[in-house]
Amino acid sequence: xxxxxxxxxxxxxxxxxxxxxxxxxxxxxxxxxxxxxxxxxxxxxxxxxxxxxxxxxxxxxxxxxxxxxxxxxxxxxxxxxxxxxxxxxxxxxxxxxxxxxxxxxxxxxxxxxxxxxxxxxxxxxxxxxxxxxxxxxxxxxxxxxxxxxxxxxxxxxxxxxxxxxxxxxxxxxxxxxxxxxxxxxxxxxxxxxxxxxxxxxxxxxxxxxxxxxxxxxxxxxxxxxxxxxxxxxxxxxxxxxxxxxxxxxxx
Numbered sequence: 001x002x003x004x005x006x007x008x009x010x011x012x013x014x015x016x017x018x019x020x021x022x023x024x025x026x027x028x029x030x031x032x033x034x035x036x037x038x039x040x041x042x043x044x045x046x047x048x049x050x051x052x053x054x055x056x057x058x059x060x061x062x063x064x065x066x067x068x069x070x071x072x073x074x075x076x077x078x079x080x081x082x083x084x085x086x087x088x089x090x091x092x093x094x095x096x097x098x099x100x101x102x103x104x105x106x107x108x109x110x111x112x113x114x115x116x117x118x119x120x121x122x123x124x125x126x127x128x129x130x131x132x133x134x135x136x137x138x139x140x141x142x143x144x145x146x147x148x149x150x151x152x153x154x155x156x157x158x159x160x161x162x163x164x165x166x167x168x169x170x171x172x173x174x175x176x177x178x179x180x181x182x183x184x185x186x187x188x189x190x191x192x193x194x195x196x197x198x199x200x201x202x203x204x205x206x207x208x209x210x211x212x213x214x215x216x217x218x219x220x221x222x223x224x225x226x227x228x229x230x231x232x233x234x235x236x237x238x239x240x241x242x243x244x245x246x247x248x249x250x251x
Contacts (some may be wrong), residue, residue, distance in 0.1 A: 043192060044180050046227055049201035055145035062132040062145040067196055069237055070153045074120045076106070078145070080134055082114040087135050089116045094129040096242045102131070110134070125153045125239045127194070152196045152237025157182075158211055159232050161222035169208035180227065181207030183219035187240055195220075196237030197228040203241065 049067035056062075061078040068074040076091050087110050092102045108118035116132075128151065131144040160183065164175050171189035173179065180202075182193050187206045195202045195218075204224055211219040218238055220230065230236065 043203045043205070045202070047201050048199065049150075049196050050199035053147040053149065055147045057145035058143040060132055060134065060145050062130070062147055064130060064147055064149055066149055067201065067237070068122050068149060068151045069196075070122055070125050070151055072122050074122050074149065074151070075117065076108075076120070076130065076132070077115070077117040078132055079114045080110055080116065082112070084110050084134055085112045085114060086110060089118070090133045091118055091120070092131050092133060094131070095126045096244075097124045097126045097128075100244055105130070122151045125151045127239070127241050150194055150196075150201070150239060152194065152239045154235055155217040155238045156215060157195075157218040157220050157225075157230065157234060157236045157238070158214055158216040159222055159225040159230070160210070160219045171207045171209075173207040175208075175221070178223050179207065179221050180204045180224050181221050182224065182238075183208035183210035184217075185209060185212075192241040192243075193218075194239050194241055195224070195228060197230055197234065200228060202228055206240075 051066050052063055053066045054061060054063040060080045062076065063078055064074060064076045078089075080087075080089070088107055089110060090107050091105045093105045094100065094102050106118045106120045108116050110116050128149055129146050130149055131146040133144050161175060161177065161179075165177060166174065168174055169183070173181065181204050182195070184193070184206050187193070189206055191206045192203050193206060195204065202224065204221075207221070208219065211217075214233070216233070218236075220228075225232065228236070
């Protein structure tokens with residue numbers, strides 16, 4: 001598989017992570033058209049986040065959760081042919097935090113029946129492609145089963161909007177009751193942010209600056225707040241989603 005093809009496949013997986021239910025069905029070897037056919041940008045659409053995601057590739061299966069919180073345990077499980085018992089399975093991650101290259105996350109050993117299980121103490125936030133590679137074989141990696149998960153930072157969010165209807169935000173958006181978005185002090189205008197609350201996720205853009213009071217990390221528009229069922233002020237999971245580069249050497 002060429003670097004361009006690998007990048008296309010992982011970028012498709014990045015975008016399809018916005019609709020995690022699509023990843024629950026095994027799609028054969030991960031990569032290329034298999035993921036591209038599932039491409040679904042779901043900005044502004046509520047999605048279930050507390051679900052399992054599974055992939056099959058190169059005779060292996062890999063399952064994990066679509067969402068996790070920072071400083072929690074994210075478990076990976078799967079199976080390989082029983083003839084691989086005793087071999088090492090490397091769980092690798094790919095995302096903005098790893099410089100858009102594959103990095104080792106955790107390793108485990110294949111049991112006698114071909115099953116394997118490992119847990120990662122999530123020490124980084126972000127969207128990640130996750131793959132399982134047996135024996136560290138580079139030839140296996142191109143067809144390795146690959147799923148997507150998002151690790152969120154627990155954050156305090158407040159709601160704003162009333163009194164500002166019809167006014168233009170710091171990012172140039174005219175605010176209405178139906179406007180989905182968040183205010184943040186530092187993220188660039190338009191950057192996508194994934195929000196997680198009570199098992200549901202929503203991806204919205206940064207549309208304003210703030211908050212500047214109550215020790216909050218995010219200001220959610222009224223429409224965003226209501227879509228997630230947040231009671232005004234709450235602790236939620238949140239993480240920005242930098243877009244993968246369009247050209248890169250995926251190793």
